[in-house]
Amino acid sequence: MSCLVKICGINSEDAAIAAMSAGADALGYVFFPPSPRHISLNGAATLTERVPDSILKVGLFVEAGDAALENAIRAGHLDVLQLHGKESPERVAEVKEKFGLRVMKAISISTAADIDSAASKYDGVADFLLFDAKPPKNSNLPGGNAVSFDWTLLTGRSFTSNWMLAGGLDPDNVADAVRISGAPWVDVSSGVEKTKGVKDARKIADFIHAAKGY
Numbered sequence: 001m002s003c004l005v006k007i008c009g010i011n012s013e014d015a016a017i018a019a020m021s022a023g024a025d026a027l028g029y030v031f032f033p034p035s036p037r038h039i040s041l042n043g044a045a046t047l048t049e050r051v052p053d054s055i056l057k058v059g060l061f062v063e064a065g066d067a068a069l070e071n072a073i074r075a076g077h078l079d080v081l082q083l084h085g086k087e088s089p090e091r092v093a094e095v096k097e098k099f100g101l102r103v104m105k106a107i108s109i110s111t112a113a114d115i116d117s118a119a120s121k122y123d124g125v126a127d128f129l130l131f132d133a134k135p136p137k138n139s140n141l142p143g144g145n146a147v148s149f150d151w152t153l154l155t156g157r158s159f160t161s162n163w164m165l166a167g168g169l170d171p172d173n174v175a176d177a178v179r180i181s182g183a184p185w186v187d188v189s190s191g192v193e194k195t196k197g198v199k200d201a202r203k204i205a206d207f208i209h210a211a212k213g214y
């Protein structure tokens with residue numbers, strides 16, 4: 001089974017080139033200063049010049065205000081806003097309306113009830129649902145923790161919104177993850193890094209090939 005791929009935490013020219021040349025469908029910029037993958041506005045502006053319109057540019061935010069969103073949208077020419085905090089369905093709808101861009105809401109999953117509860121609130125409100133694992137208790141990051149959840153929780157599920165599977169994916173497990181979950185999109189960060197915050201070109205290529213079933 002083939003699917004579309006987002007490589008998250010792109011913060012260098014090398015990483016952007018590796019992802020684009022391997023066939024990534026979307027690149028993620030993390031606008032969250034505590035993250036080891038954080039990118040500055042200037043950094044995003046520079047990288048984005050090299051990204052063709054055919055590749056989605058996704059900005060990741062954690063409970064950001066309108067000014068921060070606006071600055072990042074302008075700098076990174078963003079197509080999609082990924083809200084990775086505790087943003088309410090009302091805030092998702094407000095951001096969509098205010099900025100006229102697609103919005104992706106990250107949902108933390110450990111049980112089927114988490115999926116049901118999130119779907120009842122955000123399905124059809126956000127353009128994309130991003131199903132990610134619940135962060136470990138000792139992590140200061142709400143995502144990008146290399147933790148996966150039980151992919152069978154998504155088997156046979158369908159949603160009004162488009163959706164992505166994330167959390168602990170890597171070149172060795174992504175084909176199984178896609179087969180089991182039926183995900184139309186996958187999103188990865190840690191599993192294609194050599195050290196925290198530094199992407200590995202070989203792992204990016206291997207991941208994309210495995211996800212797309214080349």
Ligand SMILES: O=C(O)c1ccccc1NCC(=O)[C@H](O)[C@H](O)COP(=O)(O)O
Binds near residue numbers: 145
């Ligand atoms: O990557 C971060 O540092 C980050 C910080 C704050 C919120 C979310 C963050 N990352 C999200 C992602 O990279 C992905 O959407 C997803 O969580 C997958 O991460 P990983 O398990 O590392 O592949």
